[in-house]
Amino acid sequence: MPTLPGISCTCTPVTRYACGHCYHDQCLDCGFCTIGGCVCHCEHGLGFHPSDNPAAGPTFWLGAHHPRWLATVGLPLMVSRRSLADRRSVPRAAEAWVLDSGGFTELSLNGRDQHEVAMRILKVTEEAGEVASAYIGMTGQNPRKGVTHTIEDVQGELCDVILTAAVALASLSDDPAGVFDAKIRKVTERAEATR
Structure with a gap:
């Protein structure tokens, strides 16, 4: 295997960067080549070098x-x-790489059993109780405590109820947006019929 000038490594071309340098010369933080005129991409904290050609398109x-x-x-x-969870170390990369969190897979594999769904539904009730508590605090209805909350607190708690209900709905449906849209249409039709 011929080597590049000034490089004694005899790795095969498949283990080289596009610039021709061997992957042994990569930055261990970002995985890019650090030899000669090549620039370690992590030194700028951008994931790319400012002189990279934007016309090259996405990676x-x-x-x-x-x-x-x-x-x-x-x-x-x-x-x-x-795929990396059981490994003690990661092989040195021949090219740049990113870690996929696996979040979608984790959500697909977990979280739809009967207990998880029940906990999400109960969480909606808990959040509704926090709205009531914030409203009581905003209006000062508890004479011992007085005014303890603002309207922004009540609004925030209402948003928590909406988000929690959306998560619970997604746990019970493969098409939560469709279910929600159908409910909106039904309520709208009922409201228009009573006018």
Whole structure:
């Protein structure tokens, strides 16, 4: 295998950056090449160098379900956190890579059993109680405590109820937006019929 001038590494081309340098010369923080005129992309804290050509377009990250691909595939990779969970170390990457949090997978695999759904529904009731408490505090209805809340506190608690109810609805439906939209239409039709 021929080497580049001044480089004695004999790694195969697939383990090299597009610039031709070996992945052994990468920055361990951002994964980019640090040899010669190549610039470590993390020094600017941007994920890219200010002189990068924006006309080059977006970077497409190839999903890699085998962590060993980091060391052998010379393409930008996205590696799932789940695939790295049992590893003691991560192989040195041949190209830039990002960590996929696996959040969508975690939500898909967890959180829809009967207990989780029940807890989310009960949480709506808890949040509604916090709205009542904030309203009582705003109006000073408890003579021992007096005025303890503002209208902004009540508004914030109402938003918490809405968000919590949306999460509970999403736990019970594969199409929560469709269910909500149908309910809005039904209430609107009922309201218009009573005019």
